[in-house]
Amino acid sequence: MQFGFLLEQVVNGLVLGGYYLLIALGLSLIFSVGGVVNLAHGAFYALGAYASVEITKYLGFGPAVVISPLAVAMLGIPFERYILRRFYTADPILSLLVTFGLAMIAEQAIRIIWGAAPLSASIPPAFRGSIILGDFLFSRYRVMLLAVVAVVLLGVWLLLHKTSFGRVVRAGIQRPDMVAALGIRLQPYMTAIVMLGVGMAAMGGAFFAPITIVHPAMGAEIITVAFVVVVIGGLGSFWGVVIAALLVGVVRGITIHFLPAAGEASIYVLMFLVLLVRPRGLLGERIEKFE
Amino acid sequence: MTRYTRRTLLKTGAAFAGASAFGFPSIVHGETEKIKIGHLTPLTGFLGALGAYATLGMRMAEEEINQAGGIMGRQLEVTSEDSVNPATAATKAQRMLEQDGVPVLIGEINSASALTIMQVADRNKKLFMQVGARSDALRGKNCNKFTFHVDIPNTVMVNTVGKALLRDNMVKDKKFFTLTADYIFGHDLLNAAKRFFGANQGNLIGDELIATDVTDFSPYLLKIRQAKPDVVCSNLAGNQVTTLIKQYAEFDLPYPIVGFNLNTADAWAAGDGNLAGTWPTVWYHTLDVPASKSFVEKFTKKNGKPPENHAWIEYVTFKMMAQAMNETKSTDTDKLIAYFEKETQFDVLKARKAYFRSWDHQLVQEAYTFSPRPKGQAKDTWDFIALGAAVPEANEPLEVINSTKEQNPCSL
Numbered sequence: 001m002q003f004g005f006l007l008e009q010v011v012n013g014l015v016l017g018g019y020y021l022l023i024a025l026g027l028s029l030i031f032s033v034g035g036v037v038n039l040a041h042g043a044f045y046a047l048g049a050y051a052s053v054e055i056t057k058y059l060g061f062g063p064a065v066v067i068s069p070l071a072v073a074m075l076g077i078p079f080e081r082y083i084l085r086r087f088y089t090a091d092p093i094l095s096l097l098v099t100f101g102l103a104m105i106a107e108q109a110i111r112i113i114w115g116a117a118p119l120s121a122s123i124p125p126a127f128r129g130s131i132i133l134g135d136f137l138f139s140r141y142r143v144m145l146l147a148v149v150a151v152v153l154l155g156v157w158l159l160l161h162k163t164s165f166g167r168v169v170r171a172g173i174q175r176p177d178m179v180a181a182l183g184i185r186l187q188p189y190m191t192a193i194v195m196l197g198v199g200m201a202a203m204g205g206a207f208f209a210p211i212t213i214v215h216p217a218m219g220a221e222i223i224t225v226a227f228v229v230v231v232i233g234g235l236g237s238f239w240g241v242v243i244a245a246l247l248v249g250v251v252r253g254i255t256i257h258f259l260p261a262a263g264e265a266s267i268y269v270l271m272f273l274v275l276l277v278r279p280r281g282l283l284g285e286r287i288e289k290f291e
Numbered sequence: 292m293t294r295y296t297r298r299t300l301l302k303t304g305a306a307f308a309g310a311s312a313f314g315f316p317s318i319v320h321g322e323t324e325k326i327k328i329g330h331l332t333p334l335t336g337f338l339g340a341l342g343a344y345a346t347l348g349m350r351m352a353e354e355e356i357n358q359a360g361g362i363m364g365r366q367l368e369v370t371s372e373d374s375v376n377p378a379t380a381a382t383k384a385q386r387m388l389e390q391d392g393v394p395v396l397i398g399e400i401n402s403a404s405a406l407t408i409m410q411v412a413d414r415n416k417k418l419f420m421q422v423g424a425r426s427d428a429l430r431g432k433n434c435n436k437f438t439f440h441v442d443i444p445n446t447v448m449v450n451t452v453g454k455a456l457l458r459d460n461m462v463k464d465k466k467f468f469t470l471t472a473d474y475i476f477g478h479d480l481l482n483a484a485k486r487f488f489g490a491n492q493g494n495l496i497g498d499e500l501i502a503t504d505v506t507d508f509s510p511y512l513l514k515i516r517q518a519k520p521d522v523v524c525s526n527l528a529g530n531q532v533t534t535l536i537k538q539y540a541e542f543d544l545p546y547p548i549v550g551f552n553l554n555t556a557d558a559w560a561a562g563d564g565n566l567a568g569t570w571p572t573v574w575y576h577t578l579d580v581p582a583s584k585s586f587v588e589k590f591t592k593k594n595g596k597p598p599e600n601h602a603w604i605e606y607v608t609f610k611m612m613a614q615a616m617n618e619t620k621s622t623d624t625d626k627l628i629a630y631f632e633k634e635t636q637f638d639v640l641k642a643r644k645a646y647f648r649s650w651d652h653q654l655v656q657e658a659y660t661f662s663p664r665p666k667g668q669a670k671d672t673w674d675f676i677a678l679g680a681a682v683p684e685a686n687e688p689l690e691v692i693n694s695t696k697e698q699n700p701c702s703l
Contacts, residue, residue, distance in 0.1 A: 005514075016509060115343065117343065117560065210541075211538055212507075215339075215340060215530060256510035256514070257514070260500065261502075263510070
C-alpha cells in the first residue's frame with residue numbers, strides 16, 4: 001500500500017510538472033535565443049490570469065483561456081521591440097535589472113488596477129470533481145490541463161523542428177553570426193519567440209487561475225520555480241526543460257510524502273545537485289555565444 | 292500684457308491679507324501641534340490584501356476623527372508604511388518612534404512582525420496597539436506592558452469554531468487531520484487546536500506543516516486521502532487558506548473541512564461553490580447591529596466595496612485610541628496604559644461592548660462563526676457567506692471563550 005501511495009505522488013508530480021512546463025518553456029526559449037533571463041516572465045503569467053478572470057465574466061471559461069494568452073502575446077511585440085532588443089548584446093546584468101524592474105512595475109500596476117485583494121475564479125462545472133482510476137485519485141481539471149499542455153508541447157516541438165521558422169530559430173541559438181551571413185534578419189524571429197514565450201506564460205496563468213489564488217504577487221511566486229526548471233533542464237534544450245519540469249514536480253511530491261517540511265526546499269537541492277554534476281544542466285548544449 | 296485694475300489689485304491684496312491673518316497661522320499652528328501615530332501593516336506578501344483593507348479602515352477613522360475636531364482639538368496625522376517582514380517592521384517601528392517622534396504605534400497583522408514591533412515598543416517604553424496578529428504567544432509568554440492586542444487570539448478562534456463542532460457532534464472520537472502554517476502563528480494555532488481536541492476527546496491523526504509560499508496543495512491532499520480522517524482542519528494563514536479551499540474543492544475529497552482561521556477577504560476570493568465548512572471571524576459586514584451597519588454603509592459608499600474584518604478592526608482601534616487620548620487629555624504612555632487597564636468599556640460596533648483585560652492586555656469581545664450559503668443563493672460576491680450567532684451567548688460572560696489565567700503564562 002505504501003508503494004501505491006508513493007506511486008500516486010509520482011503521477012501527481014508529473015501532472016504538476018506539466019504545469020510548470022508551460023511557464024518554463026517560454027522562459028527557456030527567450031533565454032536561449034536572446035540570452036536574456038526574462039525576470040518579467042511571471043508578470044505575463046499574472047496578466048494572463050487576470051485577463052482570463054475578466055474575460056470569463058463576459059464570455060465564459062472556454063473563450064477566456066484562448067483570448068487571454070493571445071492578447072498577452074500581443075504585449076510581447078512592444079516588449080521585445082522596445083525593451084529586450086536593446087539588451088541582447090549588452091552586459092547580462094542590465095537585462096536582469098530591466099526585466100526585474102518591469103516585473104515590479106507590472107505587479108504594482110495590477111495592484112492599482114485590480115486592487116490588492118485576490119480575485120475569485122472557479123473551475124467550470126464540466127471539469128469539477130475527481131476521477132478515481134484504480135487506487136489513484138486525479139482532479140478532473142488537472143487531467144484536462146495535462147492534455148492541453150501535451151498539445152501545446154507537441155505544437156511547439158513541431159514549430160521548432162519541422163518548419164523553416166524553427167530551423168532559423170535553432171540556427172540562431174547556436175550561430176547568430178552565420179544566420180546573419182546568410183542574409184536572414186533574426187529580429188522578426190525573436191519577436192515571434194517572445195510572443196510565443198509570454199503567450200505560453202499567460203496560458204499557464206489563465207489555466208491555473210481557477211485552482212490557485214489570483215493576486216498581484218502571483219507572478220513573483222512562479223518565476224523562481226520556472227527559473228529552477230530552466231537551469232536544471234539546460235540552456236537551449238527543448239527536452240531538457242520537459243524532463244526538468246516533470247522531475248521537479250515528482251521530486252517535490254516524493255519529498256512531501258516522506259519529509260513534508262522539506263517539500264519546497266527539495267527543488268533547490270535538486271538544482272544544486274544537478275549543477276554540481278552537470279553545470280550545463282541535464283541536456284544543456286554548449287552554446288558558443290554564452291561560453 | 293494683462294492690465295489689472297486698481298480695484299482687482301486691492302481685492303486680491305485684501306484676500307491675501309485676510310488669508311494670512313486667519314488661514315495661514317492656523318495651518319502653521321496645526322502643523323506643529325498635530326498628533327502623530329505610526330502605522331505599520333503588511334501591504335505585500337501573503338497578507339498584503341488584508342493590509343490593504345486595514346489601511347482603508349485606518350484612513351476612514353483618521354478622516355472621521357479629524358472632521359469631528361481631532362484629538363484634544365488637534366488634528367491626527369497617521370504615517371503608514373508597509374511592514375514587509377519582521378526585521379523591516381522592527382526597523383521602521385524604531386525609526387517612527389525615534390525620528391518621527393510618534394507617541395504611539397498601531398497596526399500589524401503578521402504575528403512574527405508583531406512580535407518584533409512589540410520588542411521595539413518595550414525597549415522604547417512606548418505604547419503599541421497590536422491590531423491584527425492572532426498568535427496566542429504574543430499575549431501569552433511574549434506579552435509586555437506596552438502592548439495591547441485587539442484581534443481575537445488563536446484560542447478564541449478555536450473555541451468559537453469548537454463550540455459549533457461540539458454542537459454538531461464533530462469532535463468526540465473523531466479523527467482530525469490538520470494542515471498548519473509553518474511559522475509562529477500556525478504553530479500557535481496548532482497548539483490551541485491540540486488543547487481543544489485533547490479536552491474534547493478528538494484524535495489528531497496527522498498534521499502537515501506548510502511553508503507560507505506553498506501554492507500547490509495536491510501532494511498534501513493525497514496524503515489526507517491516504518489517512519482517511521473524519522474531519523480536515525486548516526490552521527493556515529492569509530491567502531494560503533483560499534488556495535487550500537479551491538484545491539480541496541477541486542480534488543473533491545469526501546471529508547468535511549473546517550478551519551480555525553480564515554479572513555473574509557480570503558473567503559471571498561475562494562469563489563461561490565468552493566467554500567465549505569465552519570470558520571471563525573471577529574466581525575462580518577452583515578452583522579445586525581445598527582452602529583456596525585452605519586459603518587458598513589459609510590465605508591461602502593467611500594470605497595465601492597464592503598469592509599473586510601481588518602478594515603473594521605483598524606477603524607475601531609483608532610476610535611478607541613482617540614477616545615483614550617481625549618479622555619486622559621494626554622498622549623503619555625503611562626496615562627494611556629492606565630486608562631486601558633481600567634478595563635474601560637468600548638463600543639466596537641457589536642451587540643456587546645468590549646474591554647482590555649488588565650492582566651494580559653487582550654481585548655475581550657464577541658466572536659462569530661461563518662459558513663457558506665448554499666450555492667446560487669448569494670446576492671453578490673460578498674454575500675455567499677452567512678454569519679452565525681455571536682459567541683459566547685448573551686447570558687454567558689465574554690471571558691469564557693478566552694484563555695484563563697491558568698492557561699495563559701502572561702505576566703506583565
